[in-house]
Amino acid sequence: MRISAKDIDQNLELVRRQSPLVHNITNYVVMNLTANALLAVGASPVMAHAREEVEDMVNIASALVINIGTLSAPWIASMKKAARKAQKKGIPIIYDPVGAGATPFRTRTIRTLIQTVPPAIVRGNASEIIAIADDACKTKGVDSAAAAENALDSARWLSEKYGCVVCVSGATDYIIDKNGMVMIKNGHALMPKVTGLGCTATALCGAFAAVNPNYFATTTAAMAVMGIAGEIAAEKAKGPASMQVEFLDALFNMKGEEIKKRLKIS
Amino acid sequence: MRISAKDIDQNLELVRRQSPLVHNITNYVVMNLTANALLAVGASPVMAHAREEVEDMVNIASALVINIGTLSAPWIASMKKAARKAQKKGIPIIYDPVGAGATPFRTRTIRTLIQTVPPAIVRGNASEIIAIADDACKTKGVDSAAAAENALDSARWLSEKYGCVVCVSGATDYIIDKNGMVMIKNGHALMPKVTGLGCTATALCGAFAAVNPNYFATTTAAMAVMGIAGEIAAEKAKGPASMQVEFLDALFNMKGEEIKKRLKIS
Amino acid sequence: MRISAKDIDQNLELVRRQSPLVHNITNYVVMNLTANALLAVGASPVMAHAREEVEDMVNIASALVINIGTLSAPWIASMKKAARKAQKKGIPIIYDPVGAGATPFRTRTIRTLIQTVPPAIVRGNASEIIAIADDACKTKGVDSAAAAENALDSARWLSEKYGCVVCVSGATDYIIDKNGMVMIKNGHALMPKVTGLGCTATALCGAFAAVNPNYFATTTAAMAVMGIAGEIAAEKAKGPASMQVEFLDALFNMKGEEIKKRLKIS
Numbered sequence: 001m002r003i004s005a006k007d008i009d010q011n012l013e014l015v016r017r018q019s020p021l022v023h024n025i026t027n028y029v030v031m032n033l034t035a036n037a038l039l040a041v042g043a044s045p046v047m048a049h050a051r052e053e054v055e056d057m058v059n060i061a062s063a064l065v066i067n068i069g070t071l072s073a074p075w076i077a078s079m080k081k082a083a084r085k086a087q088k089k090g091i092p093i094i095y096d097p098v099g100a101g102a103t104p105f106r107t108r109t110i111r112t113l114i115q116t117v118p119p120a121i122v123r124g125n126a127s128e129i130i131a132i133a134d135d136a137c138k139t140k141g142v143d144s145a146a147a148a149e150n151a152l153d154s155a156r157w158l159s160e161k162y163g164c165v166v167c168v169s170g171a172t173d174y175i176i177d178k179n180g181m182v183m184i185k186n187g188h189a190l191m192p193k194v195t196g197l198g199c200t201a202t203a204l205c206g207a208f209a210a211v212n213p214n215y216f217a218t219t220t221a222a223m224a225v226m227g228i229a230g231e232i233a234a235e236k237a238k239g240p241a242s243m244q245v246e247f248l249d250a251l252f253n254m255k256g257e258e259i260k261k262r263l264k265i266s
Numbered sequence: 267m268r269i270s271a272k273d274i275d276q277n278l279e280l281v282r283r284q285s286p287l288v289h290n291i292t293n294y295v296v297m298n299l300t301a302n303a304l305l306a307v308g309a310s311p312v313m314a315h316a317r318e319e320v321e322d323m324v325n326i327a328s329a330l331v332i333n334i335g336t337l338s339a340p341w342i343a344s345m346k347k348a349a350r351k352a353q354k355k356g357i358p359i360i361y362d363p364v365g366a367g368a369t370p371f372r373t374r375t376i377r378t379l380i381q382t383v384p385p386a387i388v389r390g391n392a393s394e395i396i397a398i399a400d401d402a403c404k405t406k407g408v409d410s411a412a413a414a415e416n417a418l419d420s421a422r423w424l425s426e427k428y429g430c431v432v433c434v435s436g437a438t439d440y441i442i443d444k445n446g447m448v449m450i451k452n453g454h455a456l457m458p459k460v461t462g463l464g465c466t467a468t469a470l471c472g473a474f475a476a477v478n479p480n481y482f483a484t485t486t487a488a489m490a491v492m493g494i495a496g497e498i499a500a501e502k503a504k505g506p507a508s509m510q511v512e513f514l515d516a517l518f519n520m521k522g523e524e525i526k527k528r529l530k531i532s
Numbered sequence: 533m534r535i536s537a538k539d540i541d542q543n544l545e546l547v548r549r550q551s552p553l554v555h556n557i558t559n560y561v562v563m564n565l566t567a568n569a570l571l572a573v574g575a576s577p578v579m580a581h582a583r584e585e586v587e588d589m590v591n592i593a594s595a596l597v598i599n600i601g602t603l604s605a606p607w608i609a610s611m612k613k614a615a616r617k618a619q620k621k622g623i624p625i626i627y628d629p630v631g632a633g634a635t636p637f638r639t640r641t642i643r644t645l646i647q648t649v650p651p652a653i654v655r656g657n658a659s660e661i662i663a664i665a666d667d668a669c670k671t672k673g674v675d676s677a678a679a680a681e682n683a684l685d686s687a688r689w690l691s692e693k694y695g696c697v698v699c700v701s702g703a704t705d706y707i708i709d710k711n712g713m714v715m716i717k718n719g720h721a722l723m724p725k726v727t728g729l730g731c732t733a734t735a736l737c738g739a740f741a742a743v744n745p746n747y748f749a750t751t752t753a754a755m756a757v758m759g760i761a762g763e764i765a766a767e768k769a770k771g772p773a774s775m776q777v778e779f780l781d782a783l784f785n786m787k788g789e790e791i792k793k794r795l796k797i798s
Contacts, residue, residue, distance in 0.1 A: 029563045029579050031295045031336075035461035040506050045461065046365065047295050050338040053371035060368060070563075072582045072606070074338070099578065102592060105585035193784065195567035195577065239781025240572050249505025252459065297561045297602075301727035306772050311727065312631065313561050316604040319637035326634060340604070515771025518725065 003182060003220045005263045009256035011208050011221035016042035020062035020210035024203060025049050025079050027069025027098060030196030033244070037200040040251040041225070043207035049075055054082040062210035063091055065203050068110055069098035076109055083117035092120035092209035096202035100124065101131025118162040120215045123202045123223075126151035129168050133157050148172055152181075165215045169201060173223045177216045184220065185264035186227025188234035194244045201226045220265070228262045229254060269448060269486045271529045275522035277474050277487035282308030286328035286476035290469060291315050291345050293335025293364060296462030299510070303466040306517040307491070309473035315341055320348035328476035329357055331469050334376055335364035342375055349383035358386035358475040362468035366390065367397025384428040386481045389468045392417035395434050399423050414438055418447075431481045435467060439489045443482045450486065451530035452493025454500035460510045467492045486531070491520060494528045535714060535752045537795045541788035543740050543753035548574035552594035552742035556735060557581050557611050559601025559630060562728030565776070569732040572783040573757070575739035581607055586614040594742035595623055597735050600642055601630035608641055615649035624652035624741035628734035632656065633663025650694040652747045655734045658683035661700050665689050680704055684713075697747045701733060705755045709748045716752065717796035718759025720766035722775045729779070733758045752797070760794045761786060 021044045026034055031047055038045035048057040051074070058064055064086040066079050086093045097110040110132055114122070122129070126148045133154035148170035155166040155176045168174045173184040191197050204226060208218035233246035287310045292300055297313055304311035314323040317340070324330055330352040332345050352359045363376040376398055380388070388395070392414045399420035414436030421432040421442045434440045439450040457463050470492060474484035499512035553576045558566055563579055570577035580589040583606070590596055596618040598611050618625045629642040642664055646654070654661070658680045665686035680702035687698040687708045700706045705716040723729050736758060740750035765778035 027579070028294050028560050029567050032298060032461060032564060035295050036506060036510075039459050039461055046368070047293070047336050048365070048369070049336065050371060052339070053337070053369040056369035056371065070579055070581065071585070073584070099580075102578070103580070103585040103588035105582060105588065193571050195564060195571055237781075239784040240568060241777040241780035241784075244568075245507040245511060245777060248507035252505040252507075294560055298564060298727060301561050302772060302776075305725050305727055312634070313559070313602050314631075314635070315602065316637060318605070319603070319635040322635035322637065511773040511777060514773030515769075518771040518773075 003217055003265060005260040007217060008221040008224050008263065009259050011212055011218055012225055012254065014211040015207050018211050019044050020207060021046060021060060022063045022065060022203065022206045022210060023048065023057050023061035023082070024065045024067070025054070025075065025082055026065065026067035026199060029069060030199040033196045034199055034203045036248055037251060038203055038207055040248045041204055041207055043210070049078050051078045051081055054078045055085040058082050058085040058089060058091070061091060063094065063206040065094045065096070065206040066113065067096040067098055067199055067202060068106055069199065071106065071109055079113060080116060083113060087117050092206070092215060093117060094121045094123065094202055094206045094209060095119045096199055097122065097124045097128045097132055098199065100128040107131050114162055119164050120209055121165045121167065121205050121219050122158060123167040123169060123205055125198060126168055126170055129158065129166065130154045148174055165219045167205065167219050167223060169198060169223065173227065175216065175220045175223060179216065182220050183266050184223050184227055186224060186231055186262060188230045190234050190237060190240060190243045191230045193240040194247070224259065224263055224265065225251070225254060228259055231262055232258065269483055269531060271526040273483060274487040274490050274529065275525050277478055277484055278491055278520065280477040281473050284477050285310045286473060287312060287326060288329045288331060288469065288472045288476060289314065289323050289327035289348070290331045290333070291320070291341065291348060292331065292333035292465060295335060296465040299462045300465060300469045302514055303517060304469055304473055306514045307470055307473055309476070315344050317344045317347055320344045321351040324348050324351040324355060324357070327357060329360065329472040331360045331362070331472040332379065333362040333364055333465055333468060334372055335465065337372065337375055345379060346382060349379060353383050358472070358481060359383060360387045360389065360468055360472045360475060361385045362465055363388065363390045363394045363398055364465065366394040373397050380428055385430050386475055387431045387433065387471050387485050388424060389433040389435060389471055391464060392434055392436055395424065395432065396420045414440055418442070431485045433471065433485050433489060435464060435489065439493065441482065441486045441489060445482060448486050449532050450489050450493055452490060452497055452528060454496045456500050456503060456506060456509045457496045459506040460513070490525065490529055490531065491517070494525055495520060497528055498524065535749055535797060537792040539749060540753040540756050540795065541791050543744055543750055544757055544786065546743040547739050550743050551576050552739060553578060553592060554595045554597060554735065554738045554742060555580065555589050555593035555614070556597045556599070557586070557607065557614055558597065558599035558731060561601060562731040565728045566731060566735045568780055569783060570735055570739055572780045573736055573739055575742070581610050583610045583613055586610045587617040590614050590617040590621060590623070593623060595626065595738040597626045597628070597738040598645065599628040599630055599731055599734060600638055601731065603638065603641055611645060612648060615645060619649050624738070624747060625649060626653045626655065626734055626738045626741060627651045628731055629654065629656045629660040629664055630731065632660040639663050646694055651696050652741055653697045653699065653737050653751050654690060655699040655701060655737055657730060658700055658702055661690065661698065662686045680706055684708070697751050699737065699751050699755060701730060701755065705759065707748065707752045707755060711748065714752050715798050716755045716759055718756060718763055718794060720762045722766050722769060722772060723762045725772040726776045726779070756791065756795055756797065757783070757786060760791055763794055764790065
């Protein structure tokens with residue numbers, strides 16, 4: 001599949017025009033950044049985790065993003081309940097396996113979620129994707145930097161088994177499904193120094209999937225927009241905190257010509 | 267009631283001089299911003315939600331702010347306990363009905379809270395205020411943009427029934443109680459692009475109410491200071507993230523002459 | 533013990549080279565800032581609080597930071613479980629007694645934690661340190677500004693009883709253990725206007741303790757680096773929000789010559 005800068009821009013414009021409600025059940029560390037990133041890209045964020053309301057919130061949402069970064073038992077129960085409702089309603093579910101492989105609890109939880117309700121998209125770093133697929137993998141914490149290349153077999157296996165798009169993000173982002181693979185080489189080395197930009201990427205995958213059922217194209221668009229915003233931000237940033245500020249501003253101000261000028265896709 | 271720029275500045279000066287302790291039981295998304303905004307305006311923030319300590323914390327606080335943005339059952343129990351203690355102690359209670367109308371759980375929770383312990387002030391957007399008053403109202407998520415004007419009847423009903431000040435915020439902020447209505451037309455279109463500025467407004471309503479029992483005047487002052495800080499910030503901001511930084515800095519540096527120069531009240 | 537700018541820089545370089553995984557069980561308000569500060573200083577942060585995984589996370593971590601800023605019963609149980617595992621494994625435990633003295637719940641919790649599993653380091657402001665040691669002390673909220681000097685007896689008592697390093701932070705930071713006391717006079721008056729910089733200091737104490745078992749030297753290094761980053765930031769900041777951004781950028785860019793030029797130690 002060939003995805004152009006114009007396709008990416010059109011997906012971004014759809015997000016801005018439709019402002020889809022994205023329901024997030026995510027971790028405490030990134031909630032504020034996630035909400036701000038969804039607003040910056042043009043979507044409408046909501047966070048809700050209570051078992052009493054997750055189904056009602058899914059019912060008015062256009063995508064469900066589940067992130068396991070600060071798990072606990074009641075939240076897992078709500079994640080399952082929300083995911084089942086999203087499946088029934090037919091809206092895309094996006095999983096972020098934060099820290100999979102770091103503890104058996106996380107690995108077990110994300111595997112059970114994926115088996116119970118297969119997602120539209122999974123986005124993680126290499127060690128997380130490997131951990132979902134492979135018992136033998138050990139990761140170090142949540143920002144482990146195993147080379148993305150090592151996770152491609154795991155990603156293909158996951159994509160085939162569950163019929164979903166898998167994105168392995170890193171210096172190069174790989175977007176994989178049954179039809180093939182795309183690589184995005186945008187982004188900047190300062191990005192992993194800002195906590196939660198991986199989680200942000202997953203939330204953007206949710207916003208883009210909410211407006212277009214071609215999840216391979218929308219995941220590619222979301223990851224390209226992330227990387228390009230990161231590049232623009234890094235040109236102005238003096239460190240990781242100004243990087244975060246510049247990143248969100250760049251996301252908000254993203255223009256089609258920037259995408260065209262900077263996109264590194266293959 | 268006539269409220270001047272000088273009145274607003276005097277209320278702000280009271281907050282800065284007394285640095286009241288504001289106890290917040292609020293949502294995960296905005297806790298950090300809320301704490302920073304309370305510090306910037308001169309107040310002293312504390313967050314505490316455990317049933318074991320909410321009464322003791324209320325006991326040393328000068329205002330209690332309750333925000334239902336990321337509810338769960340144990341938090342609701344603590345909100346009720348804290349509100350009852352605040353009522354008994356006689357400190358102002360301020361409710362923020364985040365997402366009322368989006369799910370029955372939220373609508374039911376905020377209604378029960380208001381009925382159980384009537385507040386000094388309720389601040390919400392139009393759809394939230396309508397949802398508290400009217401079963402027929404449906405909102406879309408938590409940042410729904412029903413025109414504030416449509417919520418005035420609901421706001422008046424709420425104000426009369428519970429004897430409280432109601433603020434419907436939007437492009438124009440309406441502050442309503444039994445004695446009348448004030449409109450603030452300060453603010454900027456970038457403000458809703460920063461997550462949690464509504465919640466911030468509610469927290470500031472708490473800080474101002476903590477230092478002056480004229481809650482109509484203090485709510486007006488808090489909303490005017492919010493709007494003016496937003497205007498100053500927008501003149502320097504390049505997007506929503508620099509907007510948030512500039513907003514907090516403007517709040518911290520707010521001068522009486524800025525209030526005088528910019529205030530749009532009627 | 534004599535600690536030089538060169539010692540401090542060498543400890544910082546160790547953190548950057550080893551990038552230790554620091555496991556935080558901390559409060560909701562500061563999680564994002566804590567993670568960003570740990571990344572900025574070169575460490576690797578993880579947040580995990582579920583009883584199902586805290587022991588496994590401690591097992592891959594090099595330090596455990598426990599902060600009681602937004603307590604609840606399930607979190608306390610996880611804190612104890614994690615602390616016991618850290619003790620068994622032999623990695624340093626660092627406690628931040630946020631709001632000790634403000635409510636009996638907090639005072640009781642931190643005392644029980646310290647008695648059950650004595651830490652390597654305790655860092656708090658004066659009223660918190662006094663509250664741990666003394667039933668008669670009353671604090672006002674979580675950012676109370678009792679002069680640090682008043683807490684030195686409590687700090688010495690605490691250090692002797694539990695064989696730990698105690699840091700009383702304020703305009704002057706006091707680092708105390710059985711071998712003596714060091715004072716750091718770096719820092720800036722804008723720092724207490726940014727929520728969570730105290731919690732950040734504690735997290736940095738964790739990062740430094742993770743790479744060097746001389747906890748007196750590492751605590752001194754962490755507090756000096758905090759204060760110097762605050763000074764550099766304050767020269768560029770226009771208010772508390774730009775202060776936070778500049779602080780993290782300064783932490784990330786900290787050079788040995790800045791430490792040498794600015795260090796005020798005695």
